[in-house]
Amino acid sequence: xxxxxxxxxxxxxxxxxxxxxxxxxxxxxxxxxxxxxxxxxxxxxxxxxxxxxxxxxxxxxxxxxxxxxxxxxxxxxxxxxxxxxxxxxxxxxxxxxxxxxxxxxxxxxxxxxxxxxxxxxxxxxxx
Amino acid sequence: xxxxxxxxxxxxxxxxxxxxxxxxxxxxxxxxxxxxxxxxxxxxxxxxxxxxxxxxxxxxxxxxxxxxxxxxxxxxxxxxxxxxxxxxxxxxxxxxxxxxxxxxxxxxxxxxxxxxxxxxxxxxxxxxxxxxxxxxxxxxxxxxxxxxxxxxxxxxxxxxxxxxxxxxxxxxxxxxxxxxxxxxxxxxxxxxxxxxxxxxx
Numbered sequence: 370x371x372x373x374x375x376x377x378x379x380x381x382x383x384x385x386x387x388x389x390x391x392x393x394x395x396x397x398x399x400x401x402x403x404x405x406x407x408x409x410x411x412x413x414x415x416x417x418x419x420x421x422x423x424x425x426x427x428x429x430x431x432x433x434x435x436x437x438x439x440x441x442x443x444x445x446x447x448x449x450x451x452x453x454x455x456x457x458x459x460x461x462x463x464x465x466x467x468x469x470x471x472x473x474x475x476x477x478x479x480x481x482x483x484x485x486x487x488x489x490x491x492x493x494x495x496x
Numbered sequence: 497x498x499x500x501x502x503x504x505x506x507x508x509x510x511x512x513x514x515x516x517x518x519x520x521x522x523x524x525x526x527x528x529x530x531x532x533x534x535x536x537x538x539x540x541x542x543x544x545x546x547x548x549x550x551x552x553x554x555x556x557x558x559x560x561x562x563x564x565x566x567x568x569x570x571x572x573x574x575x576x577x578x579x580x581x582x583x584x585x586x587x588x589x590x591x592x593x594x595x596x597x598x599x600x601x602x603x604x605x606x607x608x609x610x611x612x613x614x615x616x617x618x619x620x621x622x623x624x625x626x627x628x629x630x631x632x633x634x635x636x637x638x639x640x641x642x643x644x645x646x647x648x649x650x651x652x653x654x655x656x657x658x659x660x661x662x663x664x665x666x667x668x669x670x671x672x673x674x675x676x677x678x679x680x681x682x683x684x685x686x687x688x689x690x691x692x693x694x695x696x697x
Contacts, residue, residue: 372497372498372499372500372695373499373500373501373502373695374501374502375502376502376503379501379502379503380503402497402499402591403590403591404497404499404510404590404591404592405510405555405571405591406497406498406499406508406510406571406591407499407508408499408501419537419538419539421538421557421569421571422538422539422541422555422557425541425553425555425557425571425573426541426543426555428590429552429553429587429588432587432590433552433584433587436583436587
């Protein structure tokens with residue numbers, strides 16, 4: 370696992386997050402490693418959530434859910450979704466070491482978001 | 497593993513407080529939280545059981561200023577100490593950069609310290625890390641109990657039990673009174689940052 374990216378790679382990742390996900394209506398997007406560190410982030414300018422705590426909990430949550438997957442004979446559950454009244458969370462695996470967490474409101478449809486996430490994940494993997 | 501952002505000049509470092517149950521790991525973080533309130537912008541996150549024991553972890557992020565031109569963001573975690581939560585401990589150790597082992601000085605807990613340290617070694621191995629290679633500080637907590645006539649292990653005995661081979665920095669402390677909590681933190685931050693020296697260009 371790399372513990373650093375070049376500034377060029379960070380730029381590319383951040384523009385994918387902005388163009389594919391924030392433009393699609395997401396409020397905030399964080400790209401994290403499985404240790405809970407934030408590697409890149411973007412938001413719509415109106416989002417004041419504590420993303421560092423969210424990253425720590427998100428990485429832990431993903432690990433815990435994967436342990437549950439193993440118990441029922443799955444290798445992993447590569448996608449998680451938590452629905453709230455106003456804000457929802459969408460987690461998806463990018464590769465073995467990284468995850469994408471998206472905070473989005475009720476005005477964005479889950480199906481559309483999933484489509485955009487799949488595109489973004491593909492682009493990040495190709496960098 | 498620390499994440500270094502060369503563009504923002506920011507480094508995120510993960511330090512885990514590990515040790516036997518009811519040893520004072522959460523109390524260490526609570527003391528740090530109360531002392532550094534002005535540097536900590538977010539609330540301490542604690543995932544607890546109804547009985548107030550750590551179920552998953554505590555999380556406390558704060559900034560320590562610049563080191564070699566990088567803004568250093570320290571992320572402190574604790575693990576649940578209870579024996580049954582080993583899978584969770586292993587999960588929290590993922591990507592760890594530095595460890596504080598909080599041992600319980602009470603004579604009756606001697607065996608539990610040894611079992612927990614052995615568990616730490618095994619859990620690190622599961623992440624392909626060697627306990628002899630990871631920045632580590634030992635804290636012998638609850639030294640204040642001596643004043644209340646509760647039998648505690650002499651410092652030398654704890655050194656012999658836990659630090660005979662590791663030979664890392666060790667401190668007697670009392671997380672409840674705050675004694676040596678911040679010196680422990682300073683020691684682990686400095687050990688961890690010096691291990692990252694080569695990565696910070």
